[in-house]
Amino acid sequence: MGCRPTLSYHFAWTLGQRPIKGGPLLLYATSDVHIDSHELNWQLWQEIGRVCEKSPPDVLLIAGDLAESLDGWSRALQIFSHFSFQKLILPGNHDLWSRTESEPDSFSKYEKDLPEICNQHGWHYLPKNPWIHREIAVVGSCCWYDYSLLPGVHPFSHEELSQKRRGPVKWMDGFACSWPGISQERLDETLVEYFRGQLLQDLGMVSDPSKTLILATHFPFYQEFLRYEGISWDRAYFGAFMGSSSYRDILSSFPIKLHICGHLHRREFLKMDDCSVYLSPVGTVREWTVKDPAAHLQRVLLKLEVQNQKIECTNGA
Ligand SMILES: [Fe+2]
Numbered sequence: 001m002g003c004r005p006t007l008s009y010h011f012a013w014t015l016g017q018r019p020i021k022g023g024p025l026l027l028y029a030t031s032d033v034h035i036d037s038h039e040l041n042w043q044l045w046q047e048i049g050r051v052c053e054k055s056p057p058d059v060l061l062i063a064g065d066l067a068e069s070l071d072g073w074s075r076a077l078q079i080f081s082h083f084s085f086q087k088l089i090l091p092g093n094h095d096l097w098s099r100t101e102s103e104p105d106s107f108s109k110y111e112k113d114l115p116e117i118c119n120q121h122g123w124h125y126l127p128k129n130p131w132i133h134r135e136i137a138v139v140g141s142c143c144w145y146d147y148s149l150l151p152g153v154h155p156f157s158h159e160e161l162s163q164k165r166r167g168p169v170k171w172m173d174g175f176a177c178s179w180p181g182i183s184q185e186r187l188d189e190t191l192v193e194y195f196r197g198q199l200l201q202d203l204g205m206v207s208d209p210s211k212t213l214i215l216a217t218h219f220p221f222y223q224e225f226l227r228y229e230g231i232s233w234d235r236a237y238f239g240a241f242m243g244s245s246s247y248r249d250i251l252s253s254f255p256i257k258l259h260i261c262g263h264l265h266r267r268e269f270l271k272m273d274d275c276s277v278y279l280s281p282v283g284t285v286r287e288w289t290v291k292d293p294a295a296h297l298q299r300v301l302l303k304l305e306v307q308n309q310k311i312e313c314t315n316g317a
């Protein structure tokens with residue numbers, strides 16, 4: 001697929017910068033662009049650049065599942081490198097896959113290789129590195145799943161779930177990720193704790209109460225986003241891998257005003273006390289109602305204004 005920008009296209013992108021500072025901070029956010037899944041996904045990524053050039057935000061936030069390979073991340077991030085607005089990103093499960101000889105293990109990608117690529121191309125990698133600015137503080141993590149978003153009563157044993165396979169259908173993290181040093185038996189619970197520990201440390205670094213605290217995670221914490229009515233157990237099985245409700249206490253422990261998440265390829269909104277939760281991913285082409293990158297992006301790119309601890313979604317996404 002044609003994943004490289006043409007030279008003229010690259011140079012056509014000049015520095016995106018908002019002409020007037022002050023007033024509300026403008027945040028654009030989405031997730032799950034999956035640039036390597038289809039040519040139209042790559043075109044949509046380029047379209048984000050065009051939108052940002054025409055109407056620059058203060059901050060662009062991508063909540064994971066950008067590309068499976070390090071090369072894909074480099075190709076994607078470099079075409080935004082000349083924009084002067086802040087670019088924030090965290091990885092999702094697909095970004096941590098390690099399916100080829102040349103790809104490092106998932107820990108190495110999360111802790112070392114992806115942050116290095118971000119440094120090279122002027123992006124801010126959020127895990128273990130909160131972004132704290134004049135108006136907002138953004139904390140980010142991939143987070144993980146531990147089967148807790150399944151219905152309270154379900155027919156699956158822990159062993160069946162940890163196999164990540166239902167009949168012929170595989171949950172690919174179980175086959176494509178590589179987590180050296182962790183026992184397979186309690187792998188997902190261990191990963192939930194690993195990401196949780198880092199996230200709590202990061203949240204602890206944001207101590208200024210005047211800043212609006214924003215949390216970005218790839219995996220959601222909310223069973224409310226899942227629809228189990230009328231579907232078979234064979235399909236419901238995969239709800240095990242959609243996130244973890246065990247992170248939810250974080251929302252009551254920290255004054256988080258906005259939670260942007262991804263992974264589930266559907267748009268959702270939830271109000272949790274004082275926190276607005278948005279899920280507004282790009283998803284894969286077969287899930288798009290209109291197979292046009294610009295039209296689809298208009299539906300899913302969140303445009304949020306942040307001022308005085310208040311957050312307003314300006315485009316109804
Ligand atoms: Fe995704």
Ligand SMILES: [Fe+2]
Pocket residue numbers: 065092093094218262263264
């Ligand atoms: Fe994902």
